[in-house]
Amino acid sequence: MFAQQIINAISLGGVYALLALGLAIVFSIVGLINFAHGELMTLSGYALLAALVFGLPFPLAVLVAVSCGALAAVAMERIAFRPMRGASVTSLLLTSFAVSSLLKVVFQNGISARPQAVAMPGWMTGAFSFGDFTIGVGPSISIVVSALALILLETFLRRSVTGTAMRAAAEDFDVVRLMGIPASRIIATAFLLSGLLAGLAAMLWVAQRASVDPLMGFTPVLKAFIAAVVGGLGSLPGAVAGGFLLGIIEVLLQATLPAAIAPYRDAIVLSGVIAVLLLRPQGLIPAVRVQRS
Amino acid sequence: MLSVEGLKIRYGEVEAVRRVDLTVESGEILALVGANGAGKSSTLGAIAGLVRVAAGKVVFEGVDITGLAPEVVARKGVALVPEGRRIFASLTVADNLRLGGAVHQPAAEARLREEEMLELFPILRRYYRAKGGNLSGGEQQMLAIARALMGKPRMILLDEPSLGLAPQLIDTVFDLIAELRRKGMTILLVEQNVALALEIADRAVVLANGEVVLSGTAKELASSDLVRQAYLGA
Amino acid sequence: MAAAPDDSKPRNVMPAAFRAATVDALCMVAVLLLMALAAAAFGGAAMQRVVTYAAIMLTAVLGLQIFSGNSGIVSFAQAAFVGIGAYATGILTMPAALQRTALRDLPQFLAGHELSFFAALAVVLALAALVGLLTGTPLLRLTGSSASIATLAMLIIVYTLLVAGREITRGSQPFYGVPREVGLWTAAAVASVALIAARLFRETSFGLATRAAADDERGAAAVGVDQRMARLAAWVAGVIAAMAAGALMAQFLGAFSPRDFYFDLGFTMLAMLIVGGMSSSLGAFAGVIVTIVVIEAVRRFEGGGEVLGLHLPVMFGLTQGVLAIAMILVIWRRPTGLFGERELNLMRMTGSPAVNASTALPRPVSADRLVAEHLTRRYAGVVAVDDVSLSFETDSITGIIGPNGAGKTTLLNMLAGDVQPSAGTVSVGGTVRQASAFRFARSGVARTFQNIRVFPHMTVLENAVVAARQVEPDLGQAEAAAMAELARMGLEKLADQPAARLAYGQRRRLEVARALALRPRFLLLDEPAAGMNAVETAELVAILSAVRVERRIGVVLIEHDMRLVMTLCERIVVIDHGHVIADGTPSEVQNNPAVIAAYLGSRTARAKSAASEEQTA
Known part of the structure; x- marks a missing residue:
């Protein structure tokens, strides 16, 4: 039982971490808190549904869905945010908030306001026994996928030139351009990565619920915002730490809170988060940013 | 090699640069000197594409590069070492160098270039895996210059390389600049420490209030009383 | 702009700013009441409900x-x-009998x-003040985006509690x-x-x-503003208004659920504010009217929506969609909102008398000292x-010079309480003070920035009034004093212009x-003449000399314009590599070999000056 809870906790934390990381990558480069991140997740969910309806095999459908999330993120930057480059943080934040609302309306009217069932392969809902423990296949896959994604991303950011340039751009964008690296490449890559992560998170989310609805991305991304801020806005390790922390606390509270208090879980978790911010206003692992006079 | 004609730069309503004309010949050091606020850094920024040009023209190797994005100017072979060094503090020395060489297509070429740089700056080999932010000011200046050279530029723009450095370190940095010159690099040097700049430069241009007030060979200017006057008001 | 009447205290207790604001507010109230009246007289029940909701x-x-x-911090928690x-x-107004069945466990x-x-x-309202203080306090430590996300967390917390x-x-x-x-x-x-x-x-x-x-x-801290207190006050006022609106909403709707006070409401309110213009009450007022008209128009259009075959689920979403588009268009095209940043400012339009400058000269200050002892500041x-130790007196002008990057601005920042010294102390009037820019400003150390x-978004007069209010409790007199300072600087004609x-x-x-x-x-002035032309610089020199004579204050300035420094200052401190290398009269400093080396210093000159130092030592 306890092992099962641990698995669930890490699995949920992994999803939050992927989402928070996507938010943090974009924030570190362009200073935008992307409210429409959740809609990228929803879009990937619908793409999976469509691909399966078209009869694509499951792995291919997942590939299509995740790519859709990534491409949509890049398109979103081109259409909605690029005209605003250089605008204030507040304007960017509000624009993404409006884009998010608009996309929700589009999903509600263009597809359906009601949840659509997604036919997940049977093996994903099973469980396997491990000595005395019974462990769900879904959460286990979720952990493996999150871990792989984090490792791959870390490798990309450490090893590739573009990845290194992105870490540098978070610190000093102008100087990165002085090295001959185009600004548009950095920004497009940031959105692409955030879309990829949102798409992956969507797959893990759908796998556990087997349905898609217009508000699917809403709640997890809200949590991811908070994870990103607790971790340290714009800090990538912070986002991962914040995501796991939030996921683990949520699941553990869910498991341990007495039934009478359980419905208050979110309020308790978030009050804790605000308390953390009081002690560390810059977050758990603050972002590095060059101070220029 | 590089010519700047009638350059004008505005920040809002302030004219930081009113009119600057200068040319840098291949293989020489041209020193751009003047008091703080004279418009030296703005001029360099405009050449590198970081600062918007209000009027005038910048031509590099016969190509008009006015108003091009900084990444495009860099790829044409002009590298700026910005004021205050601005190395990537959270990245290792190795990564700083790697970004400098990002424009090289084959990775082998970049590696070769890096080896050259480590020969030229032995201190960087020693701190190869250290974070840029942990280096001292002088070491950071070396790193900033090495990073700029990684892209095999045909010309480098140095903005106040002596800024905030202790005297011995200034000497080291300036010896290095002289060394680069001997190797045939074309250098546009912005420096507020006039005598230091004049010792090393072939020619110099003096800016005041965004305009060229004096220009000539370094020797001529070194013996001119006007320079002393402009600086000390004496 | 006639001089103020003979007695030096302005007659109006209420400052002109409040008079102007009251006129504006009453005008907007009149428009609101006229609309209500029109709805009551000519509109049906439906129309009255719309105006009530508005x-x-x-x-x-x-x-x-x-x-x-x-x-400037977007709050998501208002809903x-x-x-x-x-x-x-x-809960408070529900009939007791009904309450016993509907809320058995209350x-x-x-x-x-x-x-x-x-x-x-x-x-x-009393509860609101309490809630405001409770929720506002954690916000004080956060800035910008982090603060916005914290308000988002509050929205979720409250929603969770309600559910x-x-x-x-x-x-x-x-x-x-209800x-x-x-x-x-x-x-x-x-x-x-x-x-x-x-x-x-x-x-x-x-x-x-x-x-x-x-x-x-x-800049705000430098004029004595304690922004935490001010922001908390704004937050509490905002919460009070929100909860008052909630009270109305409860009795207007009669029945509701937590979902009614979640994201959709929050989004609608933000859209209203952004469309009209976030930075003025006029913007909020106009934004609400425009948005409500749009919402009603969209609804009406949907009512006859058989033409397009729109159905019920579309209807709800469409208003949100239209609001979202309106919001994006406004942010793209007019980031300050349809009605811009300005208030109505009716008084100004009618040309009513502006603020009278106080004619009383500020009293000269008494003798005092600003002392730095062993100040050190390290950055990474x-x-x-x-290790800089310096003492400045009132009734004097000191220039601080030195090469770029020598540490002049850092020193000035520490003298102004804006930067915490790594070691050493600053004392004002004999009292050692902890670094705090706004406390230094209130205790008599004012500064400008490089x-x-x-x-920029405040008027010229407001810029000066912010500062004057920190030292003058009487609002009318603070305004008059601020106006006098503007006049001193030749800016009185521009008092109503935005500083931008x-x-x-x-x-x-x-x-x-x-x-x-x-x-x-x-x-303390950090490069006051930077970017000025010769005429402007000369004017500045004249003004600074006059001010110093009138008020006997101590002026300390960093400046690169040597002519200005040499003519204006009676004492010059030269800093190089964080050390004081010379301190004396202009002529002493000009001929000091160490100074010449620092400025013009070739390697040989540096070597010489080092040698001569050794000789003297």
């Missing part, structure tokens, strides 16, 4: 404007406070009050049975009060301070200022005027 939303949006508009207000009012102390609407409103607190709220089920006593006139009355409050808040010391800090945080391995930090519209030289002078409005004993 008035309720206006109350909440004005609250949002008071906080977000003045502080949550409307919710708390609504539930509190619902705690005793909450049960059976059956208050009238206004009694309940009074209780809710989970079944005994009190019936959870996610509808809360029903008497529907709020009609058009009650809503219009409360909204009128909110309009007046929002318009006046801008002009209060809290309002000015919040706006100043939003425009330029360091670099020592910017290294890259000017005036408040000033030319560069004028902005520099405004920054000096603002610093002088603090009635400082010491004035």
Whole structure:
């Protein structure tokens, strides 16, 4: 039982971490808190549904869905945010908030306001026994996928030139351009990565619920915002730490809170988060940013 | 090699640069000197594409590069070492160098270039895996210059390389600049420490209030009383 | 602009800013009441409901404007406070009999009050002050985006509490049975009060301070603004307005659920504010009207929607979609909103008499000292200022010079309390002070900045008034004193202009005027002549000399224009590599070999000066 809870906790934390990381990558480069991140997740969910309806095999459908999330993120930057480059943080934040609302309306009217069932392969809902423990296949896959994604991303950011340039751009964008690296490449890559992560998170989310609805991305991304801020806005390790922390606390509270208090879980978790911010206003692992006079 | 004609730069309503004309010949050091606020850094920024040009023209190797994005100017072979060094503090020395060489297509070429740089700056080999932010000011200046050279530029723009450095370190940095010159690099040097700049430069241009007030060979200017006057008001 | 009447104290106790604000507010109230009247006289029940709803939303949006508009921090939590207000009012006013069936498990102390609407409103307002303080305090430490996300967390927390607190709220089920006593006139009355409050808040010391800090945080601290207190005040005022709107909403709707006070409401309110213009009460007022008209038009269009075959689920989403598009278009095309940043400012349009400058000269300051002892400041391995001890007197002008990067600005920042020394102390008038820019400013150390930090979105007069209010409790006199400082700098004709519209030289002078409005004993100037032409520089020199003679303050300035330094200053301190290398009269300094080396220093000259130092040592 306890092992099962641990698995669930890490699995949920992994999803939050992927989402928070996507938010943090974009924030570190362009200073935008992307409210429409959740809609990228929803879009990937619908793409999976469509691909399966078209009869694509499951792995291919997942590939299509995740790519859709990534491409949509890049398109979103081109259409909605690029005209605003250089605008204030507040304007960017509000624009993404409006884009998010608009996309929700589009999903509600263009597809359906009601949840659509997604036919997940049977093996994903099973469980396997491990000595005395019974462990769900879904959460286990979720952990493996999150871990792989984090490792791959870390490798990309450490090893590739573009990845290194992105870490540098978070610190000093102008100087990165002085090295001959185009600004548009950095920004497009940031959105692409955030879309990829949102798409992956969507797959893990759908796998556990087997349905898609217009508000699917809403709640997890809200949590991811908070994870990103607790971790340290714009800090990538912070986002991962914040995501796991939030996921683990949520699941553990869910498991341990007495039934009478359980419905208050979110309020308790978030009050804790605000308390953390009081002690560390810059977050758990603050972002590095060059101070220029 | 590089010519700047009638350059004008505005920040809002302030004219930081009113009119600057200068040319840098291949293989020489041209020193751009003047008091703080004279418009030296703005001029360099405009050449590198970081600062918007209000009027005038910048031509590099016969190509008009006015108003091009900084990444495009860099790829044409002009590298700026910005004021205050601005190395990537959270990245290792190795990564700083790697970004400098990002424009090289084959990775082998970049590696070769890096080896050259480590020969030229032995201190960087020693701190190869250290974070840029942990280096001292002088070491950071070396790193900033090495990073700029990684892209095999045909010309480098140095903005106040002596800024905030202790005297011995200034000497080291300036010896290095002289060394680069001997190797045939074309250098546009912005420096507020006039005598230091004049010792090393072939020619110099003096800016005041965004305009060229004096220009000539370094020797001529070194013996001119006007320079002393402009600086000390004496 | 005639001189003030003979006696030096202005007659009007109420400063002109408040008079102007009151006129504006009353005008907006008149428009609101006219609309209510029109709805009551000519509109049907449906129309009256729309206007009532508009008035309720206006109350909440004005609250949002008071906080977000003045502080620049977007708050998502406003909808949550409307919710708390609504539930509190619902419980307090519900008929006891109904309450026993609908809320069986309601705690005793909450049960059976059956208050009238206004009694309940009074209780809710008191509760709002408490809730505001409780929620505002954690926000004080956060800035910008982090603060916005924290308000988002608050929205979720409140929503969770409303859903989970079944005994009190019936959870996610509808809360029903609230008497529907709020009609058009009650809503219009409360909204009128909110309009007046929002318009006046801008002009209060809290309002000015919040706006100043939003425009330029360091600049605000330098004129003595304690932005935390000011921001908290704005937050509490915003929460009070939101909960008042909630009280109205409860009795307007009669039945509601937590979902009514979640993201959709929050989004609608933000859209209203952004469309109209976030930074003024006029923007909030106009935004609410425009948006409500749009919403109603869209609904009506949908009512006849058979043409396009639109169905019910579309109907709800379409208004949100239209609002989203409106919001994006406004942010793209007019980032300051349809009605821009300005208030109505009717008084100014009619050319009513402006502020009279106080004619009384500020009293000369008494003798005093600003002393730095062993000041050191390190940044990541670099020592910017290294063991500097200096003392400055009132009635003197000192110039600090030195090469770029020598540590001059860091030293000045420490003298102004803006930078915490790594070691050493600064004392003002014999008292050692902990670094705190706003406390230093209030205790007589005023400053200007190298890259000017005036408040661009505030008027020239407001810029100076922010500072004057920190040292002058009487608002009318503070305004008159601020005007006098503007006149001193030749800016009185521009008093009503936004500072952003000033030319560069004028902005520099405004920054000096603002610093002088603090009635400082010491004035620290960081490159006051940078970017000025010869004529402007000469004017500045004349003004600074005159001010120093009039008030006997101590002026300390960093400057690169040597001519200015040599003519204006009687003492010059030269800094190089964080050390004081010379301290004396202009002629002494000019001939000091170490100084020549630092400035013109070739390697040989440096070697010589080092040798001569060794000889003297």
